[in-house]
Amino acid sequence: MTATSFNAAAFDESVMYTYGRFPLALERGQGCIVWDTEGLAYLDFVAGIATCTLGHSHPALVEAVTDQVTKLQHVSNLYYIPLQGELASWLTANSCADRVFFCNSGAEANEGAIKLARKYGHTKLGIEGMPMILTAQASFHGRTLATVTATGQPKYHKGFTPMVQGFDYVPYNDIEALRATVASFNSEGPQVAAILLEPLQGEGGVNPGDVEYFKQVRQLCDETGILLMMDEVQVGMGRSGKLWGHQQLGIEPDVFTLAKGLGGGFPIGAMLCNEKANVFQPGDHASTFGGNPFVCRVGMTIAKTIEQENLLENVQVRGEQLRAGLEKLVAQYPKHLAGVRGWGLINGLVLQPDGEKAAIDIVKAALDEGLLLVPAGPTVVRFVPPLVVSEREVEDAIAITTKALAKVFD
Numbered sequence: 001m002t003a004t005s006f007n008a009a010a011f012d013e014s015v016m017y018t019y020g021r022f023p024l025a026l027e028r029g030q031g032c033i034v035w036d037t038e039g040l041a042y043l044d045f046v047a048g049i050a051t052c053t054l055g056h057s058h059p060a061l062v063e064a065v066t067d068q069v070t071k072l073q074h075v076s077n078l079y080y081i082p083l084q085g086e087l088a089s090w091l092t093a094n095s096c097a098d099r100v101f102f103c104n105s106g107a108e109a110n111e112g113a114i115k116l117a118r119k120y121g122h123t124k125l126g127i128e129g130m131p132m133i134l135t136a137q138a139s140f141h142g143r144t145l146a147t148v149t150a151t152g153q154p155k156y157h158k159g160f161t162p163m164v165q166g167f168d169y170v171p172y173n174d175i176e177a178l179r180a181t182v183a184s185f186n187s188e189g190p191q192v193a194a195i196l197l198e199p200l201q202g203e204g205g206v207n208p209g210d211v212e213y214f215k216q217v218r219q220l221c222d223e224t225g226i227l228l229m230m231d232e233v234q235v236g237m238g239r240s241g242k243l244w245g246h247q248q249l250g251i252e253p254d255v256f257t258l259a260k261g262l263g264g265g266f267p268i269g270a271m272l273c274n275e276k277a278n279v280f281q282p283g284d285h286a287s288t289f290g291g292n293p294f295v296c297r298v299g300m301t302i303a304k305t306i307e308q309e310n311l312l313e314n315v316q317v318r319g320e321q322l323r324a325g326l327e328k329l330v331a332q333y334p335k336h337l338a339g340v341r342g343w344g345l346i347n348g349l350v351l352q353p354d355g356e357k358a359a360i361d362i363v364k365a366a367l368d369e370g371l372l373l374v375p376a377g378p379t380v381v382r383f384v385p386p387l388v389v390s391e392r393e394v395e396d397a398i399a400i401t402t403k404a405l406a407k408v409f410d
Contacts, residue, residue: 002346004246005037005038008023008025022080022364024036024042024367025037026042028057028362029044029055029056029057029120030055030056030058030387031056031057031058031166031388032044032045032047032056032223032385032386032389032390032393033056033268034056034372037407038087038252039381040370041153041370042367042370042371042372043220043370043371043372043393043396043397043400044056044372044381044386045372045373045384045385045389045397046372046373046374046382046384047111047384047385047386048260048265049234049260049374049384050234050235050239050260050261050346050384051241051260051261051263051264051265051386052112052264052265052309053157053237053238053261053264053302053306053386054264054302054305054386054387055386055388055389056066056265056376058388059265060095060301060304061264061298061301061302064297064300064301065266065294065298067131067297068293068294068297068298069294071293072294073234073292073293073294074289074292074293074294075292075293077286077287077288077290077291078253078290081292081293081296082293083103083293083296083297083300084291084292084293084296086296086300087100087102087291087296087299087300087303088100088102088291089256090224090300091270091272091303092272094243094303095243095244095256095272096252096253096274097256097272097273097274098250098273098274098275098278099272099273099274099275100270100272101269101270101271101272101280101285101287101290101293102269102270102287102290102291102295102296103268103269103270103271103286103287103290104267104268104269104290104309104368105142105259105267105269106141106142106231106233106234106257106258106259106260106269107141107142107144107147107269107341108142108144108259108269108287108290109233109257109258109259109269109271110141110142110146110147110150110196110231110233110257110271111142111144111146111147112257112271113194113196113229113231113255113257113271113284114133114146114147114150114196115284115285116227116255116271116273116277116279116280116285117131117133117193117194117196117226117227117229117255118131118133118166119279119280119284120193120227120277120279121190121192121193121194123279124225124279125190125193125225125226126189126190126393127189127191127193127332128201129191130165130166130191131166131191131193131194131195132166132167132168132185132191132192132193133150133166133167133183133192133193133195133196134167134168134169134170134182134192134194134195134196134202135150135151135152135167135168135169135170135195135196135197136152136169136170136171136172136197136198136201137152137153137169137170137171137172137343138152138153138172138201138204138205138207138262139151139152139153139169139172139196139197139198139201139204139231139356140153140156140198140204140303141196141198143156143230143354145160145163145164145378146164148160148163149163149167150167150196152169152204153203153204158206160269161182168181168185169398172197172201172204172207172209173207173209173213174213174335175213175216175217175220178195178217178220179220182195182220182224182226186224190224190225192206192224192226193227194226194227194228194229194255195201195220195221195226195227195228195229196229196230196231196303197209197214197217197228197229197230197231198230198231198232198234198235198245199214199230199232199235199240199245199246199248199249200235200245200248200342200343201212201344202234202235202348202376202382203234203376203377204376204377205346205348205350205376205377205380206249206341206342206346206347206348206350206376206382207340207341208341208342208343208344209245209248209249211248211249211250214246214249214250214251215251217251218251218252221254224397227253227255227276227277228251228252228253228255229253229254229255229256229257230245230246230253230255230256230257230390231256231257232244232245232246232256232257232258233255233257233258233259233269234260234346234355235343235346236256236258236260236261236262236386237258237260237261237302237303237306238261238306238311238312238315238344239261239315239343239344239346239384239387240315240343240344240346240398241312241315241316241319241343241344241345242312242344243306243312244256245343248343251391252274254273254274254276254277255271255272255273255277256271256272256275257269257270257271257272258270258271258272261302261387262299262302263295263298263299263302264298264302266293266295266298267289268290268291268295268296268298268299269290296335306387309388311387311388314387314389315345315387317343317346318345318385318389318390318394319342319343319344319345319347321348321391321394321395322345322347322383322397322398323342324393325339325394325395325397325398325400325401326340326347326349326383326398327340329349329398329401329402329405330349331410332405333405334356334358334380335352335409336351336352336355336405336408336409337349337350337351337352337405338350338351338352338353339378342383345383345384345385345387345389346383346384347379347382347383347384348364348376348380348381348382348383349380349383349401350379350380350383351359351379351380351381352379353379355379357408357409358375359375359376359377359378359379359380359381360375360378361408362381362401362404362405362408363375363381365403365404365405365408366400366401366404368399368404369398369400369403369404369407371396371400371401371404373401383397385397
């Protein structure tokens with residue numbers, strides 16, 4: 001399936017080898033369909049890894065970026081940027097947050113949250129030494145040195161030691177382990193500044209948070225003054241079926257981070273906080289490109305389209321349809337498949353842990369049949385289509401997955 005009109009050899013000679021790429025060169029897209037350089041079509045259930053909220057070339061987005069680039073694409077944050085204020089106002093009006101810091105990616109948003117937590121620890125909790133941030137095992141928070149340290153997966157740390165100080169890891173959805181860890185660090189005075197968790201662990205295997213666990217985490221933070229920070233980079237902006245993933249858990253964080261779906265394929269990130277956590281002052285943190293007019297116009301277009309096209313309802317209905325179809329496949333292959341888990345349009349098909357096949361085998365077989373999927377660890381196949389996906393396209397994805405599983409397991 002190598003695209004012969006694309007010079008892969010020249011690409012590999014000049015681009016740094018940081019990805020193990022599939023033999024596929026994509027050049028255009030429309031909605032949930034993408035085409036390669038040979039003109040072959042693929043149903044896109046990767047969406048830039050949960051990023052292309054409106055799919056590809058959505059008319060509203062095309063109109064917005066075309067118009068904005070003729071007006072103003074970038075100015076410094078030394079000046080007021082009206083579109084930045086408009087997007088920040090929408091985000092705070094539609095969430096529990098009071099303030100927004102704009103940046104360019106999820107890793108940068110989480111870096112901002114980490115810095116915010118440290119300053120909060122020093123200035124609000126009176127921590128004199130190293131403010132600690134607790135994260136979950138199997139978490140993923142980014143690839144910068146601080147965010148990869150925050151990531152509770154040792155495989156991402158290999159080769160990059162020493163890691164950044166001030167992090168420790170706890171089992172996900174285990175409140176007793178969390179309470180014990182906080183008590184240990186705080187035994188001689190405040191030391192834990194923040195707890196950083198994903199509402200649903202994406203890269204860690206599509207693991208949804210437990211409602212009762214998160215309610216108790218919120219209570220623990222209220223009792224101790226610790227910040228509850230939520231990484232919404234993958235589930236935010238409607239992918240869970242609610243606007244924010246933490247709404248699935250019935251709690252409100254002090255800080256939460258966004259990227260991916262906020263820009264629909266354009267680079268924007270955001271770190272949001274309530275007034276309790278609003279400790280940054282001029283000079284504490286900054287971003288050259290963060291919140292520029294172009295990306296904020298994109299973000300507002302994404303936000304308005306989610307509202308105007310009732311995409312949250314579509315996410316809920318299509319997500320139920322997708323999970324029902326995948327559950328039938330689990331019943332068909334119980335020896336190989338362990339189950340389905342997820343929310344809205346972030347779902348994982350889970351393989352049996354002791355099986356002979358891995359998630360990548362299914363992803364490759366689906367690619368050969370014209371469906372783009374992505375692993376979430378070695379035993380989970382992730383389904384994250386654009387939020388505009390149709391009933392027919394979900395049917396087609398299930399049909400293609402059925403063919404792929406037959407090739408892998410039969």
